[in-house]
Amino acid sequence: MKLLFAGKVFALVSIVLSQSLWAGQAPGSSLDPDIPISHHDRVYAAEEFSNTVSIIDPADNRLIGVIRLGDPAPANFSPLYRGQVLVHGMGFSPDHHTLAVVSIGSNSVSFIDTQTNAVKHITYVGRSPHEAFFTPDGREVWITVRGENYVSVLDGSTFEEKTRISVPNGPGMQIFSPDGKYGYVCSSFNPETDIFSVTDHKLVGKLTQASPFCPNIAATPDGKQVWFTLKDTGKTQVFAATPPFALIKTLDTGPITNHVNFVRNSKGMFAYITVGGLNQVKVFRTDNFKQVATIPVGDLPHGIWPSGDGSMIYVGLENADAMLAIDTSTNKVVATIPIGQAPQAVAYVPNAVPQGDGTQNTEPLGVAGQVTHLSLISTRGSEAQPVAPTTVALFDQGLVQVLEASVTDLQPKHAYVLSLAEHPDGSGNLEALATFTTNPAGAAIVNAIGQIRQVVAPDKVNAGGERRYLVVLPKMGAQTGAPEQIQAP
Structure with a gap:
């Protein structure tokens, strides 16, 4: 009986200790x-x-x-x-x-x-x-x-x-x-x-x-x-x-x-x-x-x-x-x-x-709950990044959208421009949406606002048939360099 009682006490103590150890x-x-x-x-x-x-x-x-x-x-x-x-x-x-x-x-x-x-x-x-x-x-x-x-x-x-x-x-x-x-x-x-x-x-x-x-x-x-x-x-x-x-x-x-x-x-x-x-x-x-x-x-x-x-x-x-x-x-x-x-x-x-x-x-x-998702890929080739380094969300506000881009895989502490390009490869006429500087990890959160979805989302192109493409380019004073990231197909 004493051994049985001691065993029950030991089991109870073990449960309490284990609960205390795992709790909180x-x-x-x-x-x-x-x-x-x-x-x-x-x-x-x-x-x-x-x-x-x-x-x-x-x-x-x-x-x-x-x-x-x-x-x-x-x-x-x-x-x-x-x-x-x-x-x-x-x-x-x-x-x-x-x-x-x-x-x-x-x-x-x-x-x-x-x-x-x-x-x-x-x-x-x-x-x-x-x-x-x-x-x-x-x-x-x-x-x-x-x-x-x-x-x-x-x-x-x-x-x-x-x-x-x-x-x-x-x-x-x-x-x-x-x-x-x-x-x-x-x-x-x-x-x-x-x-x-x-x-x-x-x-x-x-x-x-x-x-x-x-x-x-x-x-x-x-x-x-x-x-x-x-x-x-x-x-x-x-x-x-x-x-x-x-x-x-x-x-x-x-x-x-x-x-x-x-x-x-x-x-x-x-x-x-x-x-x-x-x-x-x-x-x-x-x-x-x-x-x-x-x-x-x-x-x-x-x-x-x-x-x-x-x-x-x-x-x-x-x-x-x-x-x-x-x-x-x-x-x-x-x-x-x-x-x-x-x-x-x-x-x-x-x-x-x-x-x-x-x-x-x-x-x-x-x-x-309305949002359009896009991504940008590196022009350096897929071997540089196994997944798209930049994701873009276009949050619908009714008439306009708020754009938020989570940008990575760029040069640290460098100035860049997020733009609308005339062609898928980032060439042609450019329209700047936002300028930004990457952090020491080569990343940035970039925001813009406007009727952006209407020209960049394939299923949302306006009635006139105009289509533009998101692109990230290095900023060099008043000029821009060659595209480093372009909109994924």
């Missing part, structure tokens, strides 16, 4: 319990060109609808326009019932009730805010104001600004240690990450970034590491989450490295990183930093977030208007869900809808 997904603590996927959970995407937030039920990977925060162009050019512009960043409250959505063009944070999908408050902050996150105790919301030199700190209940934390110009994003002790703020304009004490907003540490442009930062659930991405140089860096905040590792992850997040399971803890220029998600162990998987995902992966139990991770495809569900046990894509235009930040919120179906105040995709 970002941004929470490893001590938190896992939350199995259910119809109460929601996956959200902030969509920059349709000015919408898409809502997905992860239990069946179904789009519920969108929350429309603003209108597409050119309606939002009006001086009387009151909606939001360039919906981009996203965070949520510790009780999982409030979504904080940043619009960089209208300098706002919209606070949305996850049960009703209703906007309950809008706070306007400084120029070009980027991301908003609640502190783990829910008392404050920190917003990186990337167009200025501070973090705007809001009261977590009233959503009114209470103070500002001075940082180097261009703070990119902030995240908190799972215990709520530290706030980590990386920069998009300066090669410096600052660490603050959350209780008194005092600077307690600094770290030199390998390059200036950090778009995303995340802390591991065990509270030991902080990872941040560098979009300009295609690197990801890891530093210790506690003093002296020493740099641990620098990884070469690829051009247009976007977001990073974590999954804990029975095999360990893993960092998932979206790499836009390669159209991949790369997976690394956090103990020895070995890359263990490369997942092909589609055009320009951006935001990424794990489910409450880590069994799935969700990825927004910026140039494909889609959300992918990846099974983390196999690292395979298991679902593709159509969503709005140019998804940026992604958030998975367990128990976001405690009751009912949570469909109130939503709309169908409508024009937000």
Whole structure:
């Protein structure tokens, strides 16, 4: 009997220890319990060109609808326009019932009730805010104001600004240690990450970034590491989450490295990183930093977030208007869900809808789901790049389209022109759409607006029969060189 009792105790202890070891997904603590996927959970995407937030039920990977925060162009050019512009960043409250959505063009944070999908408050902050996150105790919301030199700190209940934390110009994003002790703020304009004490907003540490442009930062659930991405140089860096905040590792992850997040399971803890220029998600162990998987995902992966139990991770495809569900046990894509235009930040919120179906105040995709996809290929031959190095999305705004090109495989730090050419090989008369300079990784995100689809998409050529072709050429003063990328047939 004693042996039987001891065996039962040992089995119970083993179960508790194993649950504790595997539990806790970002941004929470490893001590938190896992939350199995259910119809109460929601996956959200902030969509920059349709000015919408898409809502997905992860239990069946179904789009519920969108929350429309603003209108597409050119309606939002009006001086009387009151909606939001360039919906981009996203965070949520510790009780999982409030979504904080940043619009960089209208300098706002919209606070949305996850049960009703209703906007309950809008706070306007400084120029070009980027991301908003609640502190783990829910008392404050920190917003990186990337167009200025501070973090705007809001009261977590009233959503009114209470103070500002001075940082180097261009703070990119902030995240908190799972215990709520530290706030980590990386920069998009300066090669410096600052660490603050959350209780008194005092600077307690600094770290030199390998390059200036950090778009995303995340802390591991065990509270030991902080990872941040560098979009300009295609690197990801890891530093210790506690003093002296020493740099641990620098990884070469690829051009247009976007977001990073974590999954804990029975095999360990893993960092998932979206790499836009390669159209991949790369997976690394956090103990020895070995890359263990490369997942092909589609055009320009951006935001990424794990489910409450880590069994799935969700990825927004910026140039494909889609959300992918990846099974983390196999690292395979298991679902593709159509969503709005140019998804940026992604958030998975367990128990976001405690009751009912949570469909109130939503709309169908409508024009937000209309997009034309093209690609450009190198004139150097297919051997230079096994896949098309540049993907192009033409997001329909009604009368016009917003063009977004994810350009790679060019000379680093060189000036180029994206143009319309008269002939498929890039020759003949040229009409410039946008000039740009590549980053140190030879990549760039290029935007233009106009009636572009009508002349470049084979099935959309206008009634006059005019046809033009997208081309990328090097810029040499007032002149251009020979085409380096041309529109794929």
